[in-house]
Amino acid sequence: MNVNQALEYANAFYIPEFIFAGGYESIEAERIKGEEALKALLDEWRSTDKPSFSFDIVRELADRNRGLCDAIGEARLRNIPSSALARSLSDADICAGIGAMQGRSAAAVAREVRGDRDAYAVAYVRKPIKGNVLGIDIETTGTAPERGYILNVGWETMELASDSVPQGAEAVFCGLPEDPYRESGVPLQRIHGISWDMVEGKTQFRENQELQERLLSLMLTHPIMAHNAAFEDSWFMLHLKGYAEARQAGKITIIDSRDICRRLDGEVNSLPRESAPAALENWARRRGTLSGGESERHLGLEDADLMLRTVQAEMNRKGMFAR
Incomplete structure (x- = not known):
């Protein structure tokens, strides 16, 4: 997912009831899509001095993702690597x-x-x-x-x-x-x-x-x-x-x-x-x-x-x- 696609996803009208109504598979698919968008935006933010978006979008997307993860269950996600966790300082x-x-x-x-x-x-x-x-x-x-x-x-x-x-x-x-x-x-x-x-x-x-x-x-x-x-x-x-x-x-x-x-x-x-x-x-x-x-x-x-x-x-x- 590129930056423009990530921004389009983050700014799209979000109706959680539709996602949760679809059960686990629907929620997991949305989590994966959301985390791909988060990674694209974080990579862009870290690589440029003048990003084309406010970081509020990134924080809000992460907040939305936590709700999905709570519905999936922490135990199911525990061993899936995080794309937002840096391994070391630059x-x-x-x-x-x-x-x-x-x-x-x-x-x-x-x-x-x-x-x-x-x-x-x-x-x-x-x-x-x-x-x-x-x-x-x-x-x-x-x-x-x-x-x-x-x-x-x-x-x-x-x-x-x-x-x-x-x-x-x-x-x-x-x-x-x-x-x-x-x-x-x-x-x-x-x-x-x-x-x-x-x-x-x-x-x-x-x-x-x-x-x-x-x-x-x-x-x-x-x-x-x-x-x-x-x-x-x-x-x-x-x-x-x-x-x-x-x-x-x-x-x-x-x-x-x-x-x-x-x-x-x-x-x-x-x-x-x-x-x-x-x-x-x-x-x-x-x-x-x-x-x-x-x-x-x-x-x-x-x-x-x-x-x-x-x-x-x-x-x-x-x-x-x-x-």
Whole structure:
């Protein structure tokens, strides 16, 4: 599906009653068509500086798709790959993140790296680290932002300094549609421990205007830091109003602490890949920010705090902070 076809599909008069009346096959066919349109629009948005459409169309199409997915059932879709989930940040994003922490431009970092991904390890330590970041983490119903919901978001800020402590910690639980989740339960509860009782009566993230405005304001004033930041980035693209537009305009910078781990922690390459050495929990154990008897909580605020303290510990080992 090309961009024009995707826009035609997204703008067509949508009558959900007709789709649902056709049963599973009709709903699944509509989901596939909708996700093809979403992919075409997202690809176009990311590849051009001046898209021919408003990103509101993309968010609304994703909202429509979630209704279809709820009718199909999360379990049926769990193993179908998401076309909206980025696997990693771009090289340009990594350069911008390094530049933000060192008080210099992304272009200056890119000139040093010259397209050599192995050179990022040197770029991270070339200049002193300083400034403030917004550490953030979300818990969701799955890995596909075009199908699922944000259940919990936690954040705090921290100065990038050797002895700083995180400040302004906040956490918010977000709701789910009663149908079907009251009966079927919260997806991935075995991982994050979030039960229906914890989200019952809460406002859904997409409907919580106050929360959205607060988060966007923080993101516009602080570089964002998250572990496997492409995950948060992909979800905020489709769930946080104004985020995609600000990202494209260069007003939001996102830093991936997992990339920091992979570039700076020399143990990552010596450990078996199947042991997930760059996972936050394993990295934190190696740096002493998580004891051997503790486990990662898989809740937004707790994981954001652990991530910030582990990044700080790694940077202290390398003497990276400005004095």
